Amino acid sequence: MKSWYLVTCKPRQEERAATNLLNQGIEVFYPKLTTEKLIKGRRTVKQSALFPNYLFICLESQNGNFSAVKNTRGINGFVSYGTRYQIVPEALIEQLKYERTSSAESTIPKAGDTVSVHNNTFNNVAAIYKEPDGDMRSILLINLLNQKIEVSVENKDITQ
Incomplete structure (x- = not known):
């Protein structure tokens, strides 16, 4: 045995x-x-x-x-x-x-995940993670005036 x-x-x-x-x-x-x-x-x-x-x-x-x-x-x-x-x-x-x-959860968001942005321009704004923009930034979709706008944001400013 x-x-x-x-x-x-x-x-x-x-x-x-x-x-x-x-x-x-x-x-x-x-x-x-x-x-x-x-x-x-x-x-x-x-x-x-x-x-x-x-x-x-x-x-x-x-x-x-x-x-x-x-x-x-x-x-x-x-x-x-x-x-x-x-x-x-x-x-x-x-x-x-x-x-x-x-437990394959990751701290990095995946496409379609809802995230929160915290920087000088967008403070505590909800966004949708789209894709990475190099190693230091990511592209997010933010809802402004009922339109989804693509915004490139530094990764350190994103939280899930």
Whole structure:
């Protein structure tokens, strides 16, 4: 019977450890957090470990190659209570996998999203996001005098 176990990694070596374990044929779950933000008006995408310095691995409870895992580059060892390795419930792993796939929300608006503009010209004006206008600006549709007008606005002035 296979079980999920929790292992600790050396600092900032989760990716290396996961790759080495996968090369050995060991199933690994390494949840990552992807964030897309506007920093100084530029869009940046960053991926980081959801649980820094930890990986979930799936091994046979009786005949698993635990020593190979402990000796893998990037791995510190198993999380244990006394002499027993910590088993992670399958339901928790499934929930984490489901939440990773269902939470694909982004901080950057998509075409058709309603946004709010906050700058000197348009303060707290509702608009519809149309498309990016380079890295620093976006084109919005603003309703002025019952007509939709295209306006190019700096990304830092847009909130959802």
